[in-house]
Amino acid sequence: MISTDILIIGAGPTGLFTVFEAGLLKLKCHLIDALPQPGGQCSEIYPKKPIYDIPAYPEILAGDLTEKLLEQCKQFEPGFTLGERAETINKQEDGMFVVTTNKGTKHLAPVVAIAGGLGSFEPRKPLIDNIGNFEDKGVEYIIKDPEIYRNKRVVIAGGGDSALDWSIFLANVASSVTLVHRRNEFRGHLDSVEKVQELKNSGKISLITPAEITVINGSDNVESVEVTKKDEQPVIVKTDHFIPLFGLSPKLGPIANWGLEIEKNAIKVNNALDYQTNIPGIFAIGDVNTYPGKLKLILCGFHEATLMCQAAYQIINPGKKYVLKYTTVSGVHGFDGTSKTAPKAVVKKID
């Protein structure tokens, strides 16, 4: 069981800044995120796109913002459970929450902060009737362990970076790789497109474009797929695995069943005070919450995180007196033993 002060669900910008604000109050944080890396949408959807409304940054790339936030909160040693989705929450008799992920990892905390953005990112599944019957029986939407494809036949569908990158990688692992895309053009990095072209020329990847997978065949596991080109008869390609890589889309998911008040796909919170939900001890901050006048902006998430930490402090340290400290005055004292403090003013006598 992982134990912490504030359990943050969602490692996007709001969740990461919470670690810093909580750290100033000597509260430890642990983050859960369904994605394999921190940063949320900023890392997953648009890392190379600029943001212009982060205070004091006239322009910053979304990926760089994630890097800066990680650097800023580093000394408060956040824990991470990545690549796992928060599935259930239980309040124990002593008031502590237990949050369990889809992989069974358990987390214990007196305060839970949901900073889940638009929800957890789930793979977008192609519209093939019986695809559900083959999930984990040859159909995988996310490649977790490339070794399972060793010396197997693989069909990949998609036209973005992940389809290209995995085709390249698996060309040296699988016994055969077939890449199917609806267009002749690919959306990925130029390097990747060129590499796939090279592998196609040398016969290491067979490329079928413009085409789509229309049918999956197999008695139990995947045995073949039908590849259809526009206005042509489908071609059967024998394969052991079919990997559709059509990107991820966020879904509120299991959080919707936690007994929280939901409105317009967002969690209602008390914005007059501390962004607490209808369940005491559970807060919702950033894009995942809603209240009158809500704006889904990163900078609003930062503000909400800051106020939420004050309320968390009161829950964790009931009745304890607290006064706001400025970092310039008090410095930042990490849990890792490091300290940052403003240099003292030089006082010198003039004779």
Added chain:
Amino acid sequence: MEESQDVKITIIDRDGVSHNVDAPIDMAMNLMEVVRVYELAPEGTIGICGGMAMCASCQCYVISDHELPEMQDDEEAMLSEAFYVKDNSRLGCQIQIIPDMEGLEVELAPES
């Protein structure tokens, strides 16, 4: 007489219900934003990427024969990976509301 700052647009929502709405031409709005302003699709199911042509949640079918701005590479690439795509598919976030849009009729594609 003051010039009108709105165009009339017909949007068929995902349940097949038709809505005639006034879309402002002086707010630099795109079609996806008009759908959100009038709440014709639930929050969180449209405009997920914010309008960067990176998610296809605002895909729509253009029913009227309006001449729309030509598709840019990023929109074309996104649509080539989206589902339920038809010949008249466009991304709402890439269609700016301008006076030429008067009478435009579109249908929202299913959520995916």
